[in-house]
Amino acid sequence: MDFNRNVKIAPSILSADFAAFGAECEAIEAQGADWVHVDVMDGHFVPNLTFGPAMVKAIRPHVKTVMDVHLMISPADPYLQAFAEAGADVLTVHVEAGPHLHRSLQAVRALGCKAGVALNPATPAEAIEYVLDDIDLICVMTVNPGFGGQSFIEAQVEKVRRLRTLVGDRPVHIEIDGGVTPETAPRVVAAGADVLVAGSAVFKGGSVGRPEVYGANMRAIRAAVEAG
Ligand code: DX5
Numbered sequence: 001m002d003f004n005r006n007v008k009i010a011p012s013i014l015s016a017d018f019a020a021f022g023a024e025c026e027a028i029e030a031q032g033a034d035w036v037h038v039d040v041m042d043g044h045f046v047p048n049l050t051f052g053p054a055m056v057k058a059i060r061p062h063v064k065t066v067m068d069v070h071l072m073i074s075p076a077d078p079y080l081q082a083f084a085e086a087g088a089d090v091l092t093v094h095v096e097a098g099p100h101l102h103r104s105l106q107a108v109r110a111l112g113c114k115a116g117v118a119l120n121p122a123t124p125a126e127a128i129e130y131v132l133d134d135i136d137l138i139c140v141m142t143v144n145p146g147f148g149g150q151s152f153i154e155a156q157v158e159k160v161r162r163l164r165t166l167v168g169d170r171p172v173h174i175e176i177d178g179g180v181t182p183e184t185a186p187r188v189v190a191a192g193a194d195v196l197v198a199g200s201a202v203f204k205g206g207s208v209g210r211p212e213v214y215g216a217n218m219r220a221i222r223a224a225v226e227a228g
């Protein structure tokens with residue numbers, strides 16, 4: 001994984017057909033997805049359940065780009081190795097998931113994955129001030145984690161701006177997760193984000209039988225970003 005700040009679109013398979021994850025990953029990549037975002041939920045840290053390491057391992061051969069695994073689980077530490085072995089490229093833990101964030105991030109890197117840290121909407125940017133050299137990605141939740149299709153929380157744009165300043169010239173991605181649309185994407189990119197997770201905005205109207213809709217949806221987001 002080479003580092004660059006070009007804007008990347010990472011469709012969240014939370015909005016895909018759960019009976020066809022392999023084909024869905026191939027479809028979004030063929031249509032221009034830069035990364036594939038995988039939302040792991042435990043029904044405890046967030047009020048929804050999705051899937052575990054066995055499913056992540058099953059779809060790994062269908063992902064040629066970057067498998068970006070977002071752990072909305074608490075505790076996360078007991079499961080890091082399983083998700084690393086399942087093939088995660090980026091493994092993201094939440095600041096709020098446990099008392100020892102630094103330890104979790106060290107464990108992720110020791111397992112050979114890029115280390116991501118996610119912040120819930122109410123968590124201040126400064127919560128990660130002392131782990132900036134231990135991370136490869138910051139995931140700013142622009143909705144409350146748990147479900148796709150929620151509305152973008154505008155106050156997070158200011159948080160992205162602050163994080164961009166805190167990061168400085170470190171090779172750290174700033175990812176936005178939740179409510180990304182052609183309307184919201186330009187604002188977060190202007191504030192300093194470079195990875196846009198989008199679930200409903202990419203998958204709406206399409207299917208594995210009509211993948212060109214995914215392509216059109218992603219082009220609409222990119223065009224909006226380029227138009228500023
Ligand atoms: C929310 C997940 C997101 C979600 C985004 O808990 O982390 O990745 O799927 O979905 P949209 O783009 O529909 O807000």
Ligand code: ZN
Nearest residue numbers: 039070177197
């Ligand atoms: Zn996510």
